[in-house]
Amino acid sequence: MRAVAVAAFAQTVHTGHDTGLSEPELLLPVLAEVRAKSGLRAFGFTCSGSCDYLAGAPFSFVSALDALGAWPPISESHVEMDAAFALYEAWVRLQHGDVDSALVYGFGKSSLGDLREIMTLQLDPYYLAPLGLDQLSYAGLQAAALGADRAELDAIVRRCRADGRRNPYALDLPDPTEQDDGHAAPITDGAAAVVLVAGDLLREYPRLAYLTGIAHRIEPHYLGMRDLARSPSAADAATAAGVGKGRVDVAELHTQFSHEELILREALGLPPDTLINPSGGPLAANPVMATGLIRVGEAAQRILDGTAGRAVAHATGGPCLQQNLVAVLSEEA
Amino acid sequence: MGNRCAVIGVGQTHYTTKRRDVSMAGLVREAALRALEDAELTFRDIDAVVIGKAPDLFEGVMMPEAYLADALGAAGKPVTRVHTAGSVGGSTALVGASLIQGGVHDRVLVVAYEKQSESNATWALSTHLPFTASLVVGAGGYFAPHIREYVRRSGAPAHIGALVAVKDRRNALKNPYAHLRIPGIDRAMVESTPMLWEPIRYLETCPSSDGACALVLASERAATGRPAWVHGTAMRSEPIFRAGRDTVNPRAGQDCAADVYRQAGITDPRREIDVAEVYVPFSWYEPMWLENLGFADLTEGWKLTESGATALDGDIPWNASGGVLSSNPIGASGLIRFAEAALQVRGLAGEHQVAGARTALGHAYGGGAQFFAMWIVGADKP
Numbered sequence: 001m002r003a004v005a006v007a008a009f010a011q012t013v014h015t016g017h018d019t020g021l022s023e024p025e026l027l028l029p030v031l032a033e034v035r036a037k038s039g040l041r042a043f044g045f046t047c048s049g050s051c052d053y054l055a056g057a058p059f060s061f062v063s064a065l066d067a068l069g070a071w072p073p074i075s076e077s078h079v080e081m082d083a084a085f086a087l088y089e090a091w092v093r094l095q096h097g098d099v100d101s102a103l104v105y106g107f108g109k110s111s112l113g114d115l116r117e118i119m120t121l122q123l124d125p126y127y128l129a130p131l132g133l134d135q136l137s138y139a140g141l142q143a144a145a146l147g148a149d150r151a152e153l154d155a156i157v158r159r160c161r162a163d164g165r166r167n168p169y170a171l172d173l174p175d176p177t178e179q180d181d182g183h184a185a186p187i188t189d190g191a192a193a194v195v196l197v198a199g200d201l202l203r204e205y206p207r208l209a210y211l212t213g214i215a216h217r218i219e220p221h222y223l224g225m226r227d228l229a230r231s232p233s234a235a236d237a238a239t240a241a242g243v244g245k246g247r248v249d250v251a252e253l254h255t256q257f258s259h260e261e262l263i264l265r266e267a268l269g270l271p272p273d274t275l276i277n278p279s280g281g282p283l284a285a286n287p288v289m290a291t292g293l294i295r296v297g298e299a300a301q302r303i304l305d306g307t308a309g310r311a312v313a314h315a316t317g318g319p320c321l322q323q324n325l326v327a328v329l330s331e332e333a
Numbered sequence: 334m335g336n337r338c339a340v341i342g343v344g345q346t347h348y349t350t351k352r353r354d355v356s357m358a359g360l361v362r363e364a365a366l367r368a369l370e371d372a373e374l375t376f377r378d379i380d381a382v383v384i385g386k387a388p389d390l391f392e393g394v395m396m397p398e399a400y401l402a403d404a405l406g407a408a409g410k411p412v413t414r415v416h417t418a419g420s421v422g423g424s425t426a427l428v429g430a431s432l433i434q435g436g437v438h439d440r441v442l443v444v445a446y447e448k449q450s451e452s453n454a455t456w457a458l459s460t461h462l463p464f465t466a467s468l469v470v471g472a473g474g475y476f477a478p479h480i481r482e483y484v485r486r487s488g489a490p491a492h493i494g495a496l497v498a499v500k501d502r503r504n505a506l507k508n509p510y511a512h513l514r515i516p517g518i519d520r521a522m523v524e525s526t527p528m529l530w531e532p533i534r535y536l537e538t539c540p541s542s543d544g545a546c547a548l549v550l551a552s553e554r555a556a557t558g559r560p561a562w563v564h565g566t567a568m569r570s571e572p573i574f575r576a577g578r579d580t581v582n583p584r585a586g587q588d589c590a591a592d593v594y595r596q597a598g599i600t601d602p603r604r605e606i607d608v609a610e611v612y613v614p615f616s617w618y619e620p621m622w623l624e625n626l627g628f629a630d631l632t633e634g635w636k637l638t639e640s641g642a643t644a645l646d647g648d649i650p651w652n653a654s655g656g657v658l659s660s661n662p663i664g665a666s667g668l669i670r671f672a673e674a675a676l677q678v679r680g681l682a683g684e685h686q687v688a689g690a691r692t693a694l695g696h697a698y699g700g701g702a703q704f705f706a707m708w709i710v711g712a713d714k715p
């Protein structure tokens with residue numbers, strides 16, 4: 001495949017509450033930042049990820065084009081998925097060979113509604129949604145299926161929150177307590193953007209995070225048809241992306257619940273010495289629809305700043321890790 | 334534009350107001366199975382699935398691709414969900430084609446659908462973000478002022494819209510999948526229907542349909558049967574609130590057409606394209622898009638319509654299938670344009686086949702006439 005690399009990443013200082021900014025207003029400074037970091041004003045392809053149900057109105061992505069200042073008109077598309085999947089679409093587009101740059105962004109304000117109940121609407125409307133399972137309930141089913149040790153899960157939350165406090169973009173969350181156990185990712189508003197480059201542009205940057213592999217897979221929707229304690233789709237995507245072909249210094253995982261870290265660590269075959277979610281991960285900041293893209297961005301940033309040589313990023317969608325994307329980033333093409 | 338890509342299978346459901354007999358999963362599976370049958374393949378042969386639909390509020394299922402994965406045989410494969418407003422069906426085809434043009438996959442299943450009977454699209458479109466006012470009701474309320482401005486600029490006589498409405502519905506009588514089938518439709522009948530949004534009358538608007546459309550796309554080495562070859566693909570978007578944006582003749586549409594014509598080596602679309610399937614949800618958009626897409630000079634599009642050039646027996650038939658005016662499962666409407674273009678160059682369009690069609694345009698637009706997706710398909714390998 002054609003070499004493609006992350007040249008720039010930017011994200012908002014995420015908040016746990018509505019600050020009064022609209023989605024385009026959240027996005028505007030992030031887009032300005034990746035343009036400045038990459039030195040690019042215009043891009044061969046643009047792709048974004050967002051979800052109408054967070055805003056409760058159709059076409060949430062339309063006003064984002066105003067933040068982008070899409071003039072003259074741009075070659076652009078949108079996925080109703082986490083923006084990590086928009087990054088995948090951009091990576092595919094760059095494989096054509098006729099364009100050398102792509103802008104990817106995602107944004108979401110889950111403070112506007114009841115995210116746990118909104119996620120119920122993603123379930124099969126005939127057989128699952130009427131059961132009233134909200135996001136916490138089906139995550140609970142998965143945690144029970146895994147049967148993980150409570151102390152181990154508590155330690156994951158404590159570590160993620162501590163790392164999050166050191167990350168200026170993540171929420172400042174205290175050590176977990178019984179009332180605030182932190183096993184579910186917090187309600188968060190935020191946005192993120194990534195610039196991908198290929199072809200001649202690769203020579204313009206002193207350091208890049210090469211996307212040496214990227215793949216995604218989905219599993220059956222019905223929870224009863226899956227072994228919820230395992231993630232074969234994440235494992236398949238990891239194999240296709242080539243995770244096992246080298247060391248993994250850092251892994252940024254889209255863990256919306258603490259127990260998912262254990263499932264994903266095994267599915268991705270991560271070595272025991274891999275640093276997991278040094279940014280604090282989604283348990284420290286979860287701007288839905290941007291969270292997966294931030295995993296790619298954080299993993300890339302480690303390579304861009306020289307603190308990692310090879311990193312893995314993961315993004316997910318659907319109930320109980322139904323759909324998984326895995327990307328491998330490296331300092332070498 | 335990367336590796337060669339071909340359409341080797343097309344499947345459609347019969348479009349209708351209410352498909353009470355199937356679930357959403359059943360609806361998309363019906364179209365997918367017909368496309369696979371056309372391609373003489375099964376779900377097992379498919380590498381990846383791309384799903385498109387218009388806003389999730391239309392059915393009340395958020396990101397329904399998660400739920401539809403099982404019905405589309407997608408378990409263990411990559412699934413992508415595209416959403417680019419009304420143009421989404423077209424964009425879905427382009428995202429699927431991109432997977433092949435990029436050399437990532439050999440066979441991709443593309444499916445788009447809408448089950449409008451699950452809710453009311455006009456009101457789903459009329460909600461608005463907190464602290465903003467919605468000034469229009471539905472798409473007709475939004476587009477009618479743009480049409481009035483077109484009529485003012487072009488000096489088009491008032492009956493042009495009715496001519497398009499009659500022409501497309503007569504074509505629909507030759508398409509077994511079409512939703513609106515109105516025997517004996519004529520100008521007097523259209524002009525006798527109530528005015529909805531000046532100058533759009535009831536019979537000058539698209540219906541609300543349930544339906545799904547599916548394509549099987551293949552790389553050159555996987556192409557079988559009678560393929561329609563993709564000669565060009567393009568998408569363009571522009572901001573909705575940009576001051577000075579021309580909503581009557583949007584630059585994104587012009588640029589998108591120029592891009593796709595350049596790839597396909599087309600310099601005179603009126604002469605070099607044999608048939609066009611263009612997104613015309615309100616009758617007047619035919620003359621408007623004739624100009625926007627370069628088939629006619631500015632302010633002259635209505636003359637082409639009036640002359641009968643865009644009729645099935647004209648020199649440049651537009652919407653031989655009956656178009657969006659005859660079938661409108663919104664999320665699928667763009668993909669149906671792309672699929673009908675492919676059927677024409679494969680010579681498989683049945684009664685509405687344009688004789689000898691070798692080059693066809695598929696077109697979709699959406700949002701505030703700001704998102705555009707187009708492809709050119711041909712009977713010959715590019």
